[in-house]
Amino acid sequence: MTFLQTTPTRETFWTISPVGEVAFYFFAAVAILVFLYGLYERFARYARGTEDPFPRLDDLSTRVTSAAKIVGSNEKQFDRDLYGGLMHSFILWGFLTLLIGTTILAIDMDIWTKLLGQPSFFVGDFYLSYSLVMDAMGLLFVVGVGMALYRRYAVRNERLWGKHTSNEDALFVWSLFLLGVGGYLIEGLRIVGTGFPSFETVSFVGYFLALVFDAAGVSAGLAESLYWWGWWSHALLALAFVAWIPYAKPFHMISSFANVVTRDEKAGRRLPGVPSDAAPDEIGYTSVDDFSWKAMLDQDACTKCGRCSSVCPAKASGRNLDPRDVILDLKTYREELDAGETDSVEIVADGGTSVIDSESMESCMACMACMDACPVEIEHLTHFTEMNRRLTETGQMQENVQDAMMNVFQNGNAFGDPQRKRPDWTDDLDFEVPDAREADVEFLWYVGDYPSYDERNQRVARSLARLFEASGVSYGILYEDEQNDGNDVRRVGEEGLFEMLVEDNAGAMADCEFEKIVCTDPHSYNTFSNEYPEMAAELGVEFDYPVFHYTQVVETLVESGRIDLAGTELDYTVTYHDPCHLGRYNHEYEAPRELVRATGARLSEMPRNRKDSFCCGGGGGGLWMDQNEETKPSEERLREALEDTDAGDAVEKFVVACPMCGTMYEDGRKTGDFEDDIEVIDVAELLVEALDAGSGAVSVEDVEVGDDSGVSAD
CATH class of the missing domain: 1.20.950 (Fumarate Reductase Cytochrome B subunit)
Structure with a gap:
């Protein structure tokens, strides 16, 4: 009815x-x-x-919102x-x-x-x-x-x-x-x-x-x-x-939101330290008991979407790394061990029956593309670093990396050259670079290893010195007292060496009178900005300075007229590569582009730009490693520049703002047979070329150049 x-x-x-x-x-x-x-x-x-080293539940209302x-x-x-x-x-x-x-x-x-x-x-x-x-x-x-x-x-x-x-x-x-x-x-x-x-x-x-x-x-x-x-x-x-x-998988509806709430805004940019009382056999991931509660939440939050894997340059290059699989391998092992379904094995090791193979960790470029793409804020790089620390403590490092670490330990630089040769790049300049140890300066210029010792990158250092000198900005360098910044030292797992570098560099800087730090290398910019203040405080050393990448400082100098590019017109097409540590790590995208445009060059963007930039392959110790890969990341990026930009093969120059990127792309030009197709040039070199092509006129009046970020040149 x-x-x-x-x-x-x-x-x-x-x-x-x-x-x-x-x-x-x-x-x-x-x-x-x-x-x-x-x-x-x-x-x-x-x-x-275990307790997580960073606050995860502070200001909870803001976190939840x-x-x-x-x-x-x-x-x-x-x-x-x-x-x-x-x-x-x-x-x-x-x-x-x-x-x-x-x-x-x-x-x-x-x-x-x-x-x-x-x-x-x-x-x-x-x-x-x-x-x-x-x-x-x-x-x-x-x-x-x-x-x-x-x-x-x-x-x-x-x-x-x-x-x-x-x-x-x-x-x-x-x-x-x-x-x-x-x-x-x-x-x-x-x-x-x-x-x-x-x-x-x-x-x-x-x-x-x-x-x-x-x-x-x-x-x-x-x-x-x-x-x-x-x-x-x-x-x-x-x-x-x-x-x-x-x-099962539906739990991600809860764990994902919890993971986003408890995320570290600086994850990847800064890494957790090692407890001061940790014995060598306790450093890194030795067993599942070393996983912090946040590490386990990371693992449970993974939805297997594969977004991290799809943007990973190591995976794209054919290296033995899939970021998703690493996180899920750790989760599966933890769950099987808890259920008594497997025996205890090493978390990470060179071969054998370990959960993660050392080759996977060596493949990581620390570019943070995986973390940027992850919709649930999994902090892959933190896990990877803990496993790298374990490999370091057990002596399972590539020989090249071990040599580089020994060079840094003994000589303060990855090249192994004497510290007294660090300022030799200044010899070819027709002016003297000020010594920040002897005079008060506004900007302490941290030059870095590659601009100091690598012949190709010494041209970048000299170009930047010309820009600083021509603008009349107050600057100086540490000469032989400067040491490796430690950013990549830390990311390959050498925490003890990183601590030593922080103490030495912070100590050398504390003896100088300056207001701000300017870095040639985005890797230095990152670690000085995000890691040195916390580490220095733990070591009882002062380190509380505003830190800038050189493009940020030079952009204000150009904007204010201290470097006069008016009338300059470089008549060719370029593309610009966002360095991971400047762009994705620290969100600086516009300053380098403004400088490129100021030269009059035509800027044609690659499809993968800004935070979606494709890594050069040099980060995370990649510069020091031998990799078994199908196509180098640098070769793929140069191909993209010549084939996928709107300008296509009309692109004449590949502009970088990082010495490591410059090194990797110069190598990629040779191995990828691009030497006749495109030139690799740093932003600083491009600016000097523009000055030389124009009148070269500069203004050195005592004018303050500033913006909201606090950059100034008095």
Whole structure:
């Protein structure tokens, strides 16, 4: 018999008997208890992890608000992937709307009416508005899950498949699809069974399906019978899904948000130190007991999306590294060990049965592309550094790296040349570079190893010296008291040597009178800005100075007219490469570009630019290592410059702002057979070329040059 309904509402337990209703509440209670127990087990495991070296829960309200913005906007999912961004937005917002809607219904049924004895608010305009929103957002949810299924199974997007792909992934996405579609199917059956109430047209998806059922000959009686089976199937699937959340991939819905909340804003730019009382056999990842609670949360937050792998230059070059697999290998080993399903082995080692092979860690360029691409803020580089420290402590370093570290230890530079030769690059200048140890200066110029000792990069140092001298800026260098900055020393795992360099460099600087530090090398700029202040404080040494990359300082000098490029016009096309440590690490993209434009050269951007820049291959100790790779990252980048920019092969110069990049690309020109096609030039060299091509006029009036960043030249 058809049930004719006229009041805008619906009966939640339509066709379900009182016994069935009791059974539902029993199953719901079981599902919630299983969910809560699983959640407790997860967080109890985190509580057994070691303390994280950085604050993770300070200013919690701000953290939660910021995380809500990142997660809610899906900004990381949209990065480089419009399809993926739309897909995830539809799924996320659809799922949240359905969750909120179900919660509202539960409040009305179980609290408002049953416990408080109030009349249901699930009627009239509220019900109509509720039904419209739920149908609209539910449709987006189904479309989003459909897009995910299409990408996974029809397109078979490469990054979604790998060694850790399992039936769990398929079960997760198909469960979401069945929950979304199943809800509409039972809604359509209910509308048929209740005689097509006119107000149910607001449930436009369900009403459409009801019309389809009616056209297919489904009577009201049949719809009522089918509804019972559909309702129970949908309810049990939903409750099973709730119970399953803490035990498998759906847990990322919780762990991902928690991971974004507890992220370190400086992750990668600064690395955690080693406890002062740690014995050599306790340094780095020696066992799962060394994982901090945040490290375990990182592992659990991974959704296997493969975004990190798709942007990794090491993987693209054919090296033995997949950032996603490293994180998931650590997670799998930890879980299997906890469950007694595997024996204890080394976390990282050179060959053997270790969880991670040393070659994978040696392949990492510390470019942070993986971290930038990760939508859930996993801090890959922190994990990698801990494993590099373990390899260092056990003597499992490439011989070239060991030699470089010994050179730094004995001579203060990676080349192994005597410290007295560090300022020799100044000999070819027709003016004397001021000694910051003997005179008060505004800018202490930290020159760095490569501009000091490498013949090619000495030209960059001399070019920059000419710019400083011509502008009249007050500057000086440390001469032979300058030592390696330690940025890459730390990233290959030599923490003790890094501490020594911090102490020596900070001590040498403390003996000088200056206001700011300017660096030739973005690696120096990064470690002085983000790591020296904390490390120096631990060592009891003063280090509290504003730090700038040279392009930031020179850009203010050009802008103010202290370096006059007016009328200069270099008549050729160039492209600019964003160094990882200047761009992705420290978000400086515009100063170098403004300088390039100031020369009059035509700037043509590569597709991968700014934070999406492709690493040269030199970071993380890459300059010192021999790699087994199919194509060098530098060769791939030069190819991109000549083939993928708008200007194509009209690009004549490849502009860099990093000595390490310059070194890698000069090598890539030779090995990739690009020597006749493109020239590698530093921004400083380009500016000097522009000055020499023009009048060379400069203004040296005592003018303050400043911007909001605090750069000035008095």
